[in-house]
Amino acid sequence: MWLKIIILVLFIGVVLSLSAGLNFLLRDVGVPDSKRTLYALGVRIALAVLMMICVGYGFYSGILNDSAPWDQHLR
Numbered sequence: 001m002w003l004k005i006i007i008l009v010l011f012i013g014v015v016l017s018l019s020a021g022l023n024f025l026l027r028d029v030g031v032p033d034s035k036r037t038l039y040a041l042g043v044r045i046a047l048a049v050l051m052m053i054c055v056g057y058g059f060y061s062g063i064l065n066d067s068a069p070w071d072q073h074l075r
Helices: 002-027 036-061 069-074
Strands: none
Touching: 002 036
């Protein structure tokens, strides 16, 4: 259960970083040396990589599985 909570928190962080990057992009139009959008992109990439590592660990350890109701006939 703790892994699912971590993945959810990381996903929310990715969405917040995406919205912050859009906000910085729209506000820093005339500022020549602003790197806030670039930093938001770096944070978003780091959070996405951490989230993929957590999902991979979850599948590898068996905590997460791929049991969708519409895939039951394939097993």
